[in-house]
Structures are given as structure tokens and as C-alpha cells.
Amino acid sequence: MAAPKFEVPKLTGYAETPALKEGATAHVKSFPASxxxxxxxxxxxxxxxxxxxxxxxxxxxxxxxxxxxxxxxxxxxxxxxxxxxxxxxxxxxxxxxxxxxxxxxxxxxxxxxxxxxxxxxxxxxxxxxxxxxxxxxxxxxxxxxxxxxxxxxxxxxxxxxxxxxxxxxxxxxxxxxxxxxxxxxMGKVHRIGNNLGLPGPALANTLEGLEEDIFDATGAPVKLPIDVKGAEILLVTPSADFFSEPHVESLIGYAKVLHAAGASWTFSSKASEAGNFGMFIGSYENMRRAALRIREAALDLGVKRIVVGECGHAWRVAYSFWNTLVGVGTGGEDPFSIELQKQLDPRYPAPQHICEYTYELIQQGKLKFDKSLNDHRVVTFHDSCNVARGSRMGDIPGGQFIIPREVIKAVVNNYYDMAEETIGESTFCCGGGGGILSDDLMEIRVKGALPRMEAFNNVVQEHKVNFMALICAICKAQFTKVVPYYGFDMSMVGGVHQLVSTAILLEKEEE
Amino acid sequence: MSLTVLYAIVFYAATALLIGGLVAKINCYARTPAPLKIPTTPAPTTTGGVVLRMAREVALFESLFKSNKWIWMLGWLFHVSLLLVLLRHLRYFTDPVWFWVVWAQPFGKYAGFAMVAGLGGLWARRFLVDRVRYISTPSDHLMLMLLIGIGLSGLGMSFVAHTDIVSVKDFFMGLMVFDLKPLPTDPVLLVHLSLVALLMVIFPISKLLHAPGVFFSPTRNQADNPRERRHLSPWAAKLETGSKPE
Known part of the structure; x- marks a missing residue:
């Protein structure tokens, strides 16, 4: 990490409201679009x-x-x-x-x-x-x-x-x-289908490589299928999950869970992005256009369920807006939404969060874990802002706080929450959400992470926490980049399904 | 033109502007679509739950309580006192006076002090807290001055220099049936009534619109059920039939 050109806030152990410094970040501006x-x-x-x-x-x-x-x-x-x-x-x-x-x-x-x-x-x-x-x-x-x-x-x-x-x-x-x-x-999604601009063949290639890695590590024939017509579940995940660290560890976690459940599932090269930056710029039309890819993929592949991977704003768009935008949900009475909704299995919520999916399997006793495999970790959980305040999981208000924690507690022995005023509905953003995750905005990203870093530092000091579990691609990218400014190692952050991946027990392929 | 005629005209005009302005604004809020489900979650999943959430918000200032105990205490004190004061004032517009207005009378009388105290505290914050000082505009200060002026002139008539309250009541009872009765002319009363008329006029064109606005706030009045119900606004529905939104 190069020395920053700005002053990195010091962690003091307690949250302080700063005195006004007019124009303190007036110079922090991102590059304009061509x-x-x-x-x-x-x-x-x-x-x-x-x-x-x-x-x-x-x-x-x-x-x-x-x-x-x-x-x-x-x-x-x-x-x-x-x-x-x-x-x-x-x-x-x-x-x-x-x-x-x-x-x-x-x-x-x-x-x-x-x-x-x-x-x-x-x-x-x-x-x-x-x-x-x-x-x-x-x-x-x-x-x-x-x-x-x-x-x-x-x-x-x-x-x-x-x-x-x-x-x-x-x-x-x-x-x-x-x-x-x-x-x-946004343009990459419209032209290619995902934020990273990965074309279908490259994606298929990556997934194949991951299958080999998982097999080498576990001996289990976990598959990561793509564009399988007639699959039951379409998994839509942020494209960062395919390539970035630590995102990919969670992707492996999803695949292991789906494998252990014996699910028939697939990715889609057309709907290879859960993220939807149309929301960031307030453009209903762009948001709808990006979401239409999910609808089209679901109709093409004939899936019965749609599950969404770990991504905060994507889950807000999926949970709160997909039914409105493109009819992914239930209760539609117009021909446009009925076309899709009659295909989806009404026994499951549409869309469903991967944490909801995994939680259900845990409750049914369908997954086997060895929690001690995570004993080198002392874990805390960062509520992603868009999940916390713009969506829900499960049947009851606040389920978005309960379900990810229950999943974590099912796979780790050492878990501590951060201070109450910094989690749940009062959670702090990672500092990189909403279109801020750009290197030209690094100063505001680092400064905006301060409240979370204070709360994290306190559990690090008090409980020797060494892992902050996340359910958002942007949180993962932001924190891996920003925690070093505050003296933490980037390996201290990762996904909830990364923890699941570590602890899950899979049956080895019979010789 | 006598003062009585002048104040009669002023109050007719102020009432017309208040009601007309509020009706227009509420109509505008009600007609503007909310195209997306944006309740601040965790949110109730049913309409009944939303009614409860809104009731807590309006009666107890729940969100403000979560936010800042000082603003909550001062703001709640002011609003509840204002409510008691207003209820007490119903006695000048009803004959015979409703029994529960009679009950509210002693509370309403002393609530005037609490109201002014709450307003004073809120005003002090505009000077003492640098963040609040930064965001305050002249109108924010003037609004507090106006309300404090109404409160002090009212308290003055209750506790210092009594006005001929029976004649004041006759004046307003007369106004309601378009029958002009003479209005007493002591200055404290005239100041009080002028400030009240001014408040009525600026209500629908100022931040006092927070009162009707809170009921239309989509983050508070929507149920959290987007997966179960399809929520589609008229302009968004047009996108599906291929026609351009307006």
C-alpha cells in the first residue's frame, strides 16, 4: 500500500462527532464519464x-x-x-x-x-x-x-x-x-451481462477451473453449472464472486451448499450479474433494463426458483424492486408478471437470498458441519446497509439480522457482535457503497469507513476478533482495500459463505 | 375601517389560505406516485402494522427518540404542549363548551409555559450546536420567534394583562356565522391574533408541511411485502406496454 495523500483518521476507541471542517472533502471528486x-x-x-x-x-x-x-x-x-x-x-x-x-x-x-x-x-x-x-x-x-x-x-x-x-x-x-x-x-451490464464485462465462454472456463480446485481440496465432485435448461434453481450472484478475492470463497461456499442439498441449479451467462448500478444513479429505466436480463434468463432456462448471492444493493433491488420492475415475485395480476410467476414455484419466496436458502437447509438438518474447522477464527458480522435498511430475509421484520447470524453460528464456535449502535438497523456502511467504490474516491472511502473501523477495532481488542463476515460484494472489495489503512490485515474480512465453505462436510466421490 | 373589520378580513383570508393551501398540497402528495417499495426496514409487513408504526411516529416521535434525546425531549414537549393549548382554545369557538375541553382547560393553560420552554430549547440548539447552527436558515429562526411570540402574548393575556375574553369569543363565534361582533383592542390581543394569522398563512408554504408530509413519507407508510405483492405505479406500468413514460 502506497502512503496515502491524505490524513487517515486515528482509531480512538470511542465514537466521536467531529467539529465542522468546512470544505474538508470538497476536493474529492470522481472522474466524470466520457x-x-x-x-x-x-x-x-x-x-x-x-x-x-x-x-x-x-x-x-x-x-x-x-x-x-x-x-x-x-x-x-x-x-x-x-x-x-x-x-x-x-x-x-x-x-x-x-x-x-x-x-x-x-x-x-x-x-x-x-x-x-x-x-x-x-x-x-x-x-x-x-x-x-x-x-x-x-x-x-x-x-x-x-x-x-x-x-x-x-x-x-x-x-x-x-x-x-x-x-x-x-x-x-x-x-x-x-x-x-x-x-x-452500467454499460457493461447492458452490453455483456455483468459488471466485470466477462463474456459467457470466459465465465464457463472460470467455473470449470473452480470445480477442479474444489475437487482437489475436498475430493467432492461439486459442480458449478452454467446455462443448464430445466434446472430448478437459477443462482444470480455479483460477478465479482467469479473472480475477486475474497468473493470467490463465498461462491465456492454456495456451490458446496447446493451440492450438499442435492439441488438442481445453474448460473446464467445472460444473468451473470446480481448487482444493479441503475439504482445508484436513480435511473428506473436503466435499473429495469438490467433486471430484465434476470427475467429473460429465468424464462429461457425454465427455472422454478431464483436465489441471489451475497451482495447488499443487489439484494435490495432483488427483494424490494424485482417484482415491481420485472415480475420476479408473487402476487402479480397482469399478463407480464403472470407469465413468469406461473413458472416459479410458489412454495418458495422469489427471489430468495442465499442465506435464507442455506438457513432453511440448516434447520432441516440437511447440511453437516465441523465447526472446529473454523476455530482459528473469531468472527463478527457487519450488517450491510442495503440488506439492513432496504430489504428483509425470512418471514419476520428484522429477519435480515437474524438469519445471517444464525448461519454463522451454525458454522463457527467463536462469534461476537460489534456494539449495538453500529449494527442492525443502525449499521454503518462500509464506506464504498452506492457508486463510491472507485479508486479516485479513496480518500472519502477511507474516511467513511472510520465508524465501522472503530467498532471493529473494539471487538478486535476486546474479544480478539480476527474475521469480519460480510454479505456484500462491495463491502468485501471496500474492506480488503481499506482495512490496511487502519492497521488490519485484509485477510480479516470475507464472506459468510466463506465460513460455511470452511466448515461444511461433503461426501467424497466414491472410487 | 375599524379594527374589527380588518381582523375579520384577515382571519377569513388566513383561513382560506390555510385550508386551500393544505388541500392543494395534500392533493399533490396523494397524487404523486411512489413507484418503488422503499420502507426503511425493518418495517411492518401488514397495513395494520404500518398504521401502528405511523401512530408511534406521530404520537411519540419514535425515530427522533432513537436519534437524539435532547431534540426529542424539546420537540415532543413543544408539540404536546401545543396540542393541549390548541384543545383549550376550542372553548372560544364552541358554545356550549364541550366537556372534555373544560377538562383540558387547566392543562392547556399551563402547557403554554412548557410550549415556550420547548421552543426556547430548540432555538438555543440553533446557536449552541455547531452542526445545527450550520444548517439553520433565517426562516428557521423566524419560525421559532413567531411561535414563541404567539406563546408569550397568549401567556401574557392569561397571566398578566387579561383581555376581555368574553368579547373575543363573541367576535370569533360571530365570524363563523358571518356576523361581525366588536373585537377588543388591547395591544397584546392584537399582537397575538396577528401572529396566529401569519402562522396560518405560512403553514402551507413552509416547512410546517412536515405535519401532513409525515403521513405521505414512503419510508414510513409502506408495508414491507414486495415479494408477496406486485407494486406498480401507472407511469412504470406504461414501460411494460412499450409506450414511453410521460
Whole structure:
């Protein structure tokens, strides 16, 4: 790791609210998207000529299409409840990273152009004109938000800054200001089918290699099938699981669980990405277009169940939005959704999280583990923001907190939770979610990880924890890169199914 | 033009603006679609559960309690006191006075002090907490001044310089049936009534819209059941039939 060009926060052992440091991260800006990148996802590249009128018109359009935005622009009373809740503020002290101030970047313009008070008494209510500088400020601070929704838990009106950030990014995209990282990846999904841009043959090749590795390590003929028509289960996972460390260890874990259960399952080269960056940029159309690949793959392959791998925002999109976007779910009454829903097995939720799938098998006693194989690990669990506050697992509210922990406890002997105010619905984002996982944003990523690192450090000191279990591809990529800044080894983070993979007992192939 | 006529016109206009403005805003919130399921989870899975969550939010300020005990205490104190004060004021608009308004009378009378104390605390935060100072706009301060002004002028009439309250009641009872009765002219009363009229006028064009807004907040009023029910807004449905959204 090269020496950072910024000051890495020190771990003090207790969570502190920083004093305001105006402009502390005003210089942290990600690379803008080029014209070809923008074109693939349907946006202009470079600031368009009539950007002012276009941006205001788009804001009006979004205010008419999203009740969330409409209500959130009006309802804030500046009470300050959210001001110390954002990990980027806590890590940087930049006041514009306070959720209310981030929202106010848009609210000022909303008031100026859409409210009586802001039109006639702008100074009184803090209304401001939309200028090029303001657009640049939007670009800076709407790409220092990971859309983790922590602020929305604590707001007395449930104002969700993620909704404002998404709207801000969509307006920016509409006038030609896009972010390279997110929009390039979005384009890869549309053109190739996954975030990494892996074509089908490369994927098949990788899976074959993994089968050999698993066989060599365990002697069990675990298969990782792809594009198998008539399979019962379609497994859709973030494409990072195919290539990145430690993601691939969880992928091996899923395969072992499915093998042990004797399941008929398959990946799909068309739906080789669970992630959906359309959500990050607030683009319903892009989000739907990416999700349509899952629907089409499910229809083509004739699967009865759809299971989603370890990925936070992907699970939010899958759980909360797939039924709306493309009819993956139940309860549809229109021909479009019925076409798919009559094919899916109604005995199982659609979609289903891999943790729900594994948990069910554990409860049925269908999996055998030797927990002592994980005895070199002392484990804690990081609730991923999108899973914690934007989705659910199981039948009861809060199941998303119970089920992954139950899976972990079934496969490890040493488990400790981090401090209560940093897990569950109050969990801190890893610092890399929502389109921030880009090297050009490393400073804000490191600073935004501070609250989680404090909580992690405390269990490391107190309980000798040496492994933080994750259920998100972005958390995994973010933490492996960022924990070294805080003096931890990158091997201290990995997936929940990595732990499952270590402890699961498989029958060896008979000679 | 006499003061009575002037205040009559002011209150008719203020009432019209308050009701008209709120109806327009609520109508706008209700008509704007919520295309995606975005409850902040863990969330109730049933409509009954949502009603309970909303009731806790509105009556107890549950989320604010989780967030910050100082803001919760001051904010809740102010709102509950305001409610008691408003209930007490119903006696000036009803004849005979409803029995439960009579019961609320002593509580409402002293709640005025708690209301002003809560407001004072909230205002102090705008100076003392650097984060809250940073986000405060002039209108945030003026709103608190306005409410404190209403509270103090009201307390002044209850405890310091009594107004001819029987005539005040006659004036408002008369207003409701378009029959003008003379309004007493002592300055504290006129200040109190002017500030109240001003509050009514700015209600539908200010952050006071948080009151109707909270009921329409999708993160709080949606049930967590996206896998079981297909939730589709009209503009999103058009994407499925191939036509462009508007």
C-alpha cells in the first residue's frame, strides 16, 4: 500500500462527532464519464448547452414521478437529528456530508424554482439559483453519499437522503454529467451481462477451473453449472464472486451448499450479474433494463426458483424492486408478471437470498458441519446497509439480522457482535457503497469507513476478533482495500459463505 | 375601517389560505406516485402494522427518540404542549363548551409555559450546536420567534394583562356565522391574533408541511411485502406496454 495523500483518521476507541471542517472533502471528486460511456446508458456526455432549463425540467419531472422526493423536499424542518449520523460526515467533518446539508444542496434549488417562499423571499428560506458551480457541488457531494439510508432511520419524517442523491445523480446524468465508475459498469451490464464485462465462454472456463480446485481440496465432485435448461434453481450472484478475492470463497461456499442439498441449479451467462448500478444513479429505466436480463434468463432456462448471492444493493433491488420492475415475485395480476410467476414455484419466496436458502437447509438438518474447522477464527458480522435498511430475509421484520447470524453460528464456535449502535438497523456502511467504490474516491472511502473501523477495532481488542463476515460484494472489495489503512490485515474480512465453505462436510466421490 | 373589520378580513383570508393551501398540497402528495417499495426496514409487513408504526411516529416521535434525546425531549414537549393549548382554545369557538375541553382547560393553560420552554430549547440548539447552527436558515429562526411570540402574548393575556375574553369569543363565534361582533383592542390581543394569522398563512408554504408530509413519507407508510405483492405505479406500468413514460 502506497502512503496515502491524505490524513487517515486515528482509531480512538470511542465514537466521536467531529467539529465542522468546512470544505474538508470538497476536493474529492470522481472522474466524470466520457461521451461514449454516457451514450450506452442513454445520457448525453459533457454539459449540454441548455443545462439550466433541462435540469430544472428534470427536477420537475422527478417531483411528479416520485412522492418520496416531493415530500422530502418539503418536510425537513432542519431539526438536526441526522447531522451526526452519516459515516462520511463522521469520518471527514465536512458539513456538506451531513445528510440534511446534502439534501439542502437540492432543496435550495427546489425552493427557488418550485415554491412560493423561495421565488419571492429566497434569502429568507435559503433558496439558491441553479448555477454551474452548484451543479459541480452536486456532483461532488452526491458522489460522497453511499445511499445507505442510515439517516432515514433517525429522521422523524423518514426523509431518506438516498432518494435525494439518486434524484441528484439522475438530474446530473440528464444534463451530461455522469460518473465514470458507475456508468461504465452500467454499460457493461447492458452490453455483456455483468459488471466485470466477462463474456459467457470466459465465465464457463472460470467455473470449470473452480470445480477442479474444489475437487482437489475436498475430493467432492461439486459442480458449478452454467446455462443448464430445466434446472430448478437459477443462482444470480455479483460477478465479482467469479473472480475477486475474497468473493470467490463465498461462491465456492454456495456451490458446496447446493451440492450438499442435492439441488438442481445453474448460473446464467445472460444473468451473470446480481448487482444493479441503475439504482445508484436513480435511473428506473436503466435499473429495469438490467433486471430484465434476470427475467429473460429465468424464462429461457425454465427455472422454478431464483436465489441471489451475497451482495447488499443487489439484494435490495432483488427483494424490494424485482417484482415491481420485472415480475420476479408473487402476487402479480397482469399478463407480464403472470407469465413468469406461473413458472416459479410458489412454495418458495422469489427471489430468495442465499442465506435464507442455506438457513432453511440448516434447520432441516440437511447440511453437516465441523465447526472446529473454523476455530482459528473469531468472527463478527457487519450488517450491510442495503440488506439492513432496504430489504428483509425470512418471514419476520428484522429477519435480515437474524438469519445471517444464525448461519454463522451454525458454522463457527467463536462469534461476537460489534456494539449495538453500529449494527442492525443502525449499521454503518462500509464506506464504498452506492457508486463510491472507485479508486479516485479513496480518500472519502477511507474516511467513511472510520465508524465501522472503530467498532471493529473494539471487538478486535476486546474479544480478539480476527474475521469480519460480510454479505456484500462491495463491502468485501471496500474492506480488503481499506482495512490496511487502519492497521488490519485484509485477510480479516470475507464472506459468510466463506465460513460455511470452511466448515461444511461433503461426501467424497466414491472410487 | 375599524379594527374589527380588518381582523375579520384577515382571519377569513388566513383561513382560506390555510385550508386551500393544505388541500392543494395534500392533493399533490396523494397524487404523486411512489413507484418503488422503499420502507426503511425493518418495517411492518401488514397495513395494520404500518398504521401502528405511523401512530408511534406521530404520537411519540419514535425515530427522533432513537436519534437524539435532547431534540426529542424539546420537540415532543413543544408539540404536546401545543396540542393541549390548541384543545383549550376550542372553548372560544364552541358554545356550549364541550366537556372534555373544560377538562383540558387547566392543562392547556399551563402547557403554554412548557410550549415556550420547548421552543426556547430548540432555538438555543440553533446557536449552541455547531452542526445545527450550520444548517439553520433565517426562516428557521423566524419560525421559532413567531411561535414563541404567539406563546408569550397568549401567556401574557392569561397571566398578566387579561383581555376581555368574553368579547373575543363573541367576535370569533360571530365570524363563523358571518356576523361581525366588536373585537377588543388591547395591544397584546392584537399582537397575538396577528401572529396566529401569519402562522396560518405560512403553514402551507413552509416547512410546517412536515405535519401532513409525515403521513405521505414512503419510508414510513409502506408495508414491507414486495415479494408477496406486485407494486406498480401507472407511469412504470406504461414501460411494460412499450409506450414511453410521460
Amino acid at each position: 461521451e461514449p460511456v454516457q451514450a450506452v446508458i442513454g445520457f448525453p456526455g459533457g454539459l449540454v448547452e441548455d443545462w439550466h432549463d433541462k435540469a430544472i425540467a428534470k427536477m420537475g419531472d422527478l417531483l411528479g414521478r416520485y412522492r418520496s422526493l416531493r415530500v422530502f423536499m418539503d418536510a425537513c424542518v432542519h431539526c438536526g437529528a441526522c447531522t451526526d449520523k452519516c459515516h462520511y460526515f463522521l469520518g471527514s467533518g465536512d458539513p456538506k456530508n451531513m445528510p440534511v446539508a446534502r439534501q439542502d444542496l437540492m432543496r435550495q434549488v427546489y425552493r427557488r424554482h418550485f415554491t412560493f417562499a423561495g421565488k419571492y423571499f429566497p434569502a429568507l428560506v435559503g433558496a439558491k439559483d441553479l448555477t454551474e458551480d452548484m451543479l459541480q457541488e452536486w456532483y461532488t457531494y452526491y458522489y460522497q453519499c453511499s445511499e445507505c439510508r442510515r439517516c432515514s432511520v433517525f429522521c422523524p419524517y423518514g426523509i431518506d437522503t438516498a432518494e435525494v442523491t439518486m434524484a441528484g445523480r439522475e438530474i446530473l446524468d440528464t444534463v451530461g454529467i455522469g460518473q465514470k465508475y458507475t456508468n461504465e459498469i
